[in-house]
Amino acid sequence: MFGPGSQFHRLFNDPRWALGIVRATVLEAAHPQVGAALTDNSTFVAHPWRRLRNTLVSLQRMFGADDHVRQREAARLNRLHERLSGTDAQNRPYDAMDPQVRAWVVATLFESAVTMYRLSGQPLEQSAMEQLYTEFQAFLAALGVEDGHLPPTLKEFWQYYDHTVETELENTEALRIILYKLFDHLPAPPLLSGLPTVWAAGRALAGPVIGTVTVASLPEPFRRRAGLPEVPGAQTLMQSAYVAAGLARYLPEGWIETEALTDLLYLSPDSDDPRAATIAALHGRMKRAGALFRLVTPFPVQPDPAPGSERQRSAEEFFDAVLDQTGDGHLDWPDLAAMARELSSRLDLDEPEETRLYNAYAEWWKELQSALDTDGDGRVSKEEYAAAVPSLAGPALIRVAEVLFEATDKNGDQQIDADEYRTLFRTAFHRTLTGTDETYSRSAFVKDFLSFMSGRRHSTAYDPLLAQA
Incomplete structure (x- = not known):
């Protein structure tokens, strides 16, 4: 079968x-x-x-x-x-x-x-x-x-x-x-x-x-x-x-394997994957083609951030890219559940770790709803979020970061090693961390996660977790 x-x-x-x-x-x-x-x-x-x-x-x-x-x-x-x-x-x-x-x-x-x-x-x-x-x-x-x-x-x-x-x-x-x-x-x-x-x-x-x-x-x-x-x-x-x-189907064997093609779609030019150099060269050629398209078509110009950039993004952009996971224009529990679902899938969690992560996100949703749902309709609009300009790094979000760290730290040594890091972020240390290529400490992980989720900054490491299409 x-x-x-x-x-x-x-x-x-x-x-x-x-x-x-x-x-x-x-x-x-x-x-x-x-x-x-x-x-x-x-x-x-x-x-x-x-x-x-x-x-x-x-x-x-x-x-x-x-x-x-x-x-x-x-x-x-x-x-x-x-x-x-x-x-x-x-x-x-x-x-x-x-x-x-x-x-x-x-x-x-x-x-x-x-x-x-x-x-x-x-x-x-x-x-x-x-x-x-x-x-x-x-x-x-x-x-x-x-x-x-x-x-x-x-x-x-x-x-x-x-x-x-x-x-x-x-x-x-x-x-x-x-x-x-x-x-x-x-x-x-x-x-x-x-x-x-x-x-x-x-x-x-x-x-x-x-x-x-x-x-x-x-x-x-x-x-x-x-x-x-x-x-x-x-x-x-x-x-x-x-x-x-x-x-x-008549192409050479291995050219159209689903797993390989899917991995290729997710390959970033700055990845440590050996294929990344070819992808980077292809990007250069396609950018030149894009410049030609802009001359002859009405497609709007959308400037790209520089490689490795962690520029600030607006509250509205952060809401659309990270918080509104379902794309319905509002923040409610299904959006945070989708975050927990994606992280659980990446880490291949079993019980009880999976439920612990969901519960941590559920507590964060209660905190967000209490602070931001000003009209009491059970969800948070983009306008409510942008008007409040909140600091999201409350106790519940800190707990999310801690539970995520513990789920990633499979061997429980209070450090995320290279293999554990690759499992969560699907890339290697030296591409996304500054100053180390050995381990990622608990305090550094929690600090970076909170900075991403509450500071609304682009992050080479964290954007692919929750903002990537």
């Missing part, structure tokens, strides 16, 4: 799967419960690349050959989803642990994989399709969802899928954000974060294409009921995109 011999393992490094994942995400978001959970809790708008990386890492762990890793990841996912519940704009409850909802998420992944093969002109044989379905059933079972929430046979699955599409899916806010906002306003991945003009030009061309291809690939009954637009030539464009993506 899992590991190198599985159908999914072959799927994971297939370039067509990128289109399939986008399609599956849209179908997930069209489910009222999933859409509400995404709108209220997800960082997919403000931090889409981070969300993508975490999703790919999770899928690798779940479909890998190591059963212990799979069990740990399943437990982590269950803890994550247990924290996601509430009500949507129509006062309907949602719960990310609802087994029927979790089954639908797995169903969209399977069906999008089958559709991916079909649209690229290489439909799966019946035996391969049945094997892939069995693997996704095993995936759902590994998450602890009992049998019966996905139909037992492939024939029954298609009946279940068609019924869900025709009767339960809606044109949700999350779906509209993905199709009409995310692609048009997608922030640059870390690799291209210093090239805003080049990225804006590429996004202006690729964004509408991805949106059109995705809409054209959705089930026709849902497109009609949701009122999604019919763009002339969209079906031809969609099939061409899938066929073209399929041709990338």
